[in-house]
Amino acid sequence: MKGKKLKIGIYELTGCAGDALMILNCEKELPAIFQAVDIQSFLMAKSDNIDDELDVALVEGSVTTEKEVEELKDIRKRSKIVVALGLCATVGGIQARFQDPQKWQENFRQVYGETKMELPAVVSKPIDAYIKVDFYLPGCPISKEQFLNFFTRVVKGAPPESYPQPVCVSCKYKENDCLLKNGLFCLGPLTADGCGAVCPSHNLPCVGCWGPVQGGNWTSEFYLLQDKGFSREFIKKKMANFAGTKLSEFWKQFDRRD
Amino acid sequence: MKIVKLKKSNLHPFLQAASQDAELWAPVRQKNNKHSFQPIKDFATIDLNYTRTILPPRKLFLPPQFNMFQASLQGYKEDFSHVSPKVIFGVHPCDLHGLLIFDEFHRQNFEDPYYLKAKENTLIFGHSCWPDDKCFCQSTNTHLVEEGYDLFFSELDDYYLVWIGSSRGDDCLRLAPELFDESLSEEDIKGYIAWQEKRNQAFKLKINFFAMPDLMELRYHHSLWEKLGQACLSCGSCSLVCPTCNCYNVQDQPLLSQDASNIQRCWDSCMLENYSAVAGGENFREKRSQRLKLWYTHKLQAYISKYGKPACVGCGRCIATCPVDINVFTVSRALEGEEVEAFWNRLAKEVNP
Numbered sequence: 291m292k293g294k295k296l297k298i299g300i301y302e303l304t305g306c307a308g309d310a311l312m313i314l315n316c317e318k319e320l321p322a323i324f325q326a327v328d329i330q331s332f333l334m335a336k337s338d339n340i341d342d343e344l345d346v347a348l349v350e351g352s353v354t355t356e357k358e359v360e361e362l363k364d365i366r367k368r369s370k371i372v373v374a375l376g377l378c379a380t381v382g383g384i385q386a387r388f389q390d391p392q393k394w395q396e397n398f399r400q401v402y403g404e405t406k407m408e409l410p411a412v413v414s415k416p417i418d419a420y421i422k423v424d425f426y427l428p429g430c431p432i433s434k435e436q437f438l439n440f441f442t443r444v445v446k447g448a449p450p451e452s453y454p455q456p457v458c459v460s461c462k463y464k465e466n467d468c469l470l471k472n473g474l475f476c477l478g479p480l481t482a483d484g485c486g487a488v489c490p491s492h493n494l495p496c497v498g499c500w501g502p503v504q505g506g507n508w509t510s511e512f513y514l515l516q517d518k519g520f521s522r523e524f525i526k527k528k529m530a531n532f533a534g535t536k537l538s539e540f541w542k543q544f545d546r547r548d
Numbered sequence: 549m550k551i552v553k554l555k556k557s558n559l560h561p562f563l564q565a566a567s568q569d570a571e572l573w574a575p576v577r578q579k580n581n582k583h584s585f586q587p588i589k590d591f592a593t594i595d596l597n598y599t600r601t602i603l604p605p606r607k608l609f610l611p612p613q614f615n616m617f618q619a620s621l622q623g624y625k626e627d628f629s630h631v632s633p634k635v636i637f638g639v640h641p642c643d644l645h646g647l648l649i650f651d652e653f654h655r656q657n658f659e660d661p662y663y664l665k666a667k668e669n670t671l672i673f674g675h676s677c678w679p680d681d682k683c684f685c686q687s688t689n690t691h692l693v694e695e696g697y698d699l700f701f702s703e704l705d706d707y708y709l710v711w712i713g714s715s716r717g718d719d720c721l722r723l724a725p726e727l728f729d730e731s732l733s734e735e736d737i738k739g740y741i742a743w744q745e746k747r748n749q750a751f752k753l754k755i756n757f758f759a760m761p762d763l764m765e766l767r768y769h770h771s772l773w774e775k776l777g778q779a780c781l782s783c784g785s786c787s788l789v790c791p792t793c794n795c796y797n798v799q800d801q802p803l804l805s806q807d808a809s810n811i812q813r814c815w816d817s818c819m820l821e822n823y824s825a826v827a828g829g830e831n832f833r834e835k836r837s838q839r840l841k842l843w844y845t846h847k848l849q850a851y852i853s854k855y856g857k858p859a860c861v862g863c864g865r866c867i868a869t870c871p872v873d874i875n876v877f878t879v880s881r882a883l884e885g886e887e888v889e890a891f892w893n894r895l896a897k898e899v900n901p
Binding site: 319326438442443454456459463471478479 | 579601602603607612613778779780782783784785788801802804805815817820822836868870871872891894
């Protein structure tokens with residue numbers, strides 16, 4: 291895309307800010323990044339932020355306060371493209387495990403007691419629960435390589451590619467032995483690739499931190515893990531860790547059948 | 549075809565001579581106890597006491613991911629950086645047959661320079677093997693090999709009988725002719741015959757491949773496919789480890805500070821949901837059962853009809869790899885109407901009793 295530089299904003303909602311940090315971690319490429327686009331707003335990197343019309347907004351973190359709901363809607367209004375950056379923004383993050391309002395209230399009270407909150411909290415949701423999202427870049431945190439591929443495509447006006455394959459594909463590229471086949475609790479087949487199978491390459495089973503892969507067979511893997519001797523409670527807990535709100539329909543159907 | 553004899557103690561000196569101007573690759577035992585073809589710096593790391601590597605040797609000719617060319621408005625520049633002179637030692641007959649099928653595929657209709665250039669630059673030294681409980685190459689008739697190698701080493705007591713399969717293989721021997729013995733004794737020949745007979749008896753797994761094209765047709769609409777589809781994790785492992793699977797994807801990767809793109813190629817798998825997705829959001833094989841049927845039609849039916857042999861070389865990798873036991877063995881048994889002990893069968897009973 292020649293001529294005018296794209297106006298970019300990078301925003302952080304509720305999360306560990308690891309995705310924004312990962313962008314800053316692209317140290318070698320930072321000069322090229324800042325040269326290629328006009329970064330209007332990036333709280334972690336600079337103080338003279340302008341919150342105006344944007345070509346692309348990258349939003350990290352899940353939505354957990356009423357104020358964030360408003361901020362997010364404002365970002366959407368002034369951006370041509372909105373990108374969900376990282377696991378929290380794409381699926382709601384670990385903090386989205388408790389979607390049942392009553393259970394959430396209980397947990398909230400347990401942590402904060404009866405303190406009156408300055409910023410009224412809401413049940414954690416991914417950003418697409420409130421606004422239309424154009425692209426998703428999953429990961430906990432996102433990977434450098436994945437971000438740079440994505441960013442370059444956006445800058446050059448090419449549509450970014452999604453990550454519809456499971457971790458197992460990269461795992462086989464690296465010639466790893468299948469940990470699931472060997473009886474370990476590995477969520478590779480259910481998890482979106484993008485990390486390059488980092489954990490299985492070090493003999494550690496996948497915990498699912500890139501979030502659910504499109505078309506994952508959760509029912510089969512649930513029974514497979516049970517077949518290998520893991521308890522139902524344990525499997526449910528582990529599967530829910532990084533799946534956020536994206537599996538609520540699956541669990542409803544699963545529980546109904548059981 | 550000439551056959552010569554090599555004392556085992558002369559193997560490393562020979563490999564040293566043969567790989568002077570090339571990178572030597574051979575099976576190495578990994579930390580997880582599984583084997584993999586790896587570049588060799590120290591001959592002591594070569595471990596010939598193996599049955600199958602996790603990935604077949606095709607990874608040396610077409611790596612999982614590589615750059616094909618760089619394109620810009622000015623033209624394109626081909627990238628053959630994955631091609632370099634190599635010697636692969638220790639390739640078993642099943643994998644040699646896999647490469648022969650690969651040769652056929654990448655030569656017919658359109659020549660694939662990325663494969664053929666890498667192949668031209670590689671010397672292939674085969675090695676004899678002993679079957680385990682997952683090997684069924686006798687059933688695919690790929691337990692013996694007559695072509696597709698430069699040299700083939702049959703291991704007997706304290707020596708090898710070495711088959712010379714090409715003029716390049718013969719050139720290799722001439723690098724160190726003093727290491728070889730050209731005269732074989734009657735005992736050597738009898739020793740080889742006895743070894744072969746013993747090996748023929750050692751195969752435990754047998755599959756009736758030549759019944760498969762008919763059975764695939766007869767059971768094309770059988771509920772078996774739904775059962776398999778219910779269990780398949782769509783992880784792609786079966787095809788990624790298969791010596792005859794060759795599907796790939798090509799992606800453009802624009803470069804940030806140049807007006808150019810890298811055009812990258814990576815292994816793909818027909819087991820992945822996205823594989824049959826097309827523009828407009830349609831997908832020809834959205835269901836897992838349809839994708840499995842495609843793979844097995846290719847392996848057990850279509851290829852046999854066209855070439856008179858299955859697109860399976862009996863290496864047993866799908867058996868060793870699939871977490872839910874969907875593999876050529878369990879599927880062929882099920883096609884024959886047998887009750888199979890496999891996770892996919894247990895799942896079907898649990899979910900739809």
